[in-house]
Amino acid sequence: MDEQARIMQALGGVSLAGHSVQGGMALPPPHGHDGTDGDGRKQDIGDILHQIMTITDQSLDEAQAKKHGLNCHRMKPALFSVLCEIKEKTGLSIRGAQEEDSPDPQLMRLDNMLLAEGVSGPEKGGGSAAAAAAAAATGSPTDNSIEHSDYRAKLSQIRQIYHTELEKYEQACNEFTTHVMNLLREQSRTRPISPKEIERMVSIIHRKFSSIQMQLKQSTCEAVMILRSRFLDARRKRRNFSKQATEILNEYFYSHLSNPYPSEEAKEELAKKCSITVSQVSNWFGNKRIRYKKNIGKFQEEANLYAAKTAVTAAHAVAATVQNSQTNSPTTPNSGSSGSFNLLNSGDMFMSMQNLNGDSYQGAQVGANVQSQVDTLRHVISQTAGYNDALGGNPMYSPHGLNGNGGWQDATTPSSVISPIEGPGSVHSDTSN
DNA sequence: TCGAATGATTTAGA
């Protein structure tokens, strides 16, 4: 028996033994081996193992020659396929437990968030929608374009870094996969490596890189959350209204002292003029009413100031009204007024003056601003007449519109006196912020 | 740095 034949005979014995134990796929024993000469087989196996172990000690040429001899043996393909089968079996049993490709909920969450924030997916304004949503949630005005652009710029930076890193990881993953596949293909010529095994190796590599990608996504999400919270915090900070806005609000307040409850339309108009939200207008009036009522003396000067200011306008308005009625001119009263608050287009533009000095002006319709100015004029007159105790109540006219209990509504019924369409019930509260 | 001013929020009541 030559050496190769002996090796293969012995290998056949190994495969059978191995097979019967591991896979239960025993082949019939070759001739001459009926299971009784176990000692001889063990000797053969020992020889083969020895040869394999010492193959590295041999010269390259010798080793190559032996390798070639093994590769060219007639039994080699059969042996190879049996080994492949064994590997496949053991591989599957290992794989079964760990290869359940159910989508990771955490990864899905991260993906969804990145998509919603505009970090992943197609670029569509870089999270401006998120910024707008945040703005809407805080009820803030839309005049924070600087903050918006700042937010967008930072988000864009995050997006850029994320995509660069993602690209790097993908590239590295592909390169590594190709490298490993080439290596395995090369090795598959000398040892049994099935395509499925290569596939499995590739999937392992992909899983490893996926976990790295998940870390990247997690870090990106954290960065976005931090950015967003900072953005929201910045918006939550209180900012004083502009002087112009305060002036407009004060003008309205003091010219409607008898009923400082702007209608929904008036609030919208004021909000527009002041570049603030309707909720902020409501807050402002809420604060103003309570603070005015609490300390009328303190606000006296301010009231006089606005009263005097609007009195001039009132005089002009009345004069214009008279002139218009005389000439039947369609010109709107007080049009082109000299800077005073003007709500010509608002809901309280016209109203019935029913309660002026206790008299009833049934059917008489004048501009709302005229009513306001009349209020103001009364206020000025009462001031100059030595009016001191607003809450004490001038029986004829309370300049502040406050009743004995310090309430506005009881003095005059706002909805009926000022405007049929406005009333205190229409004031918004922004506590939902 | 301190106190007043002021916008926002919370709570209770109608």
Place this chain on the structure above:
DNA sequence: TCTAAATCATTCGA
């Protein structure tokens, strides 16, 4: 749901 009232938190000017 809105308002009054109290309170908080921030801004602003001396």
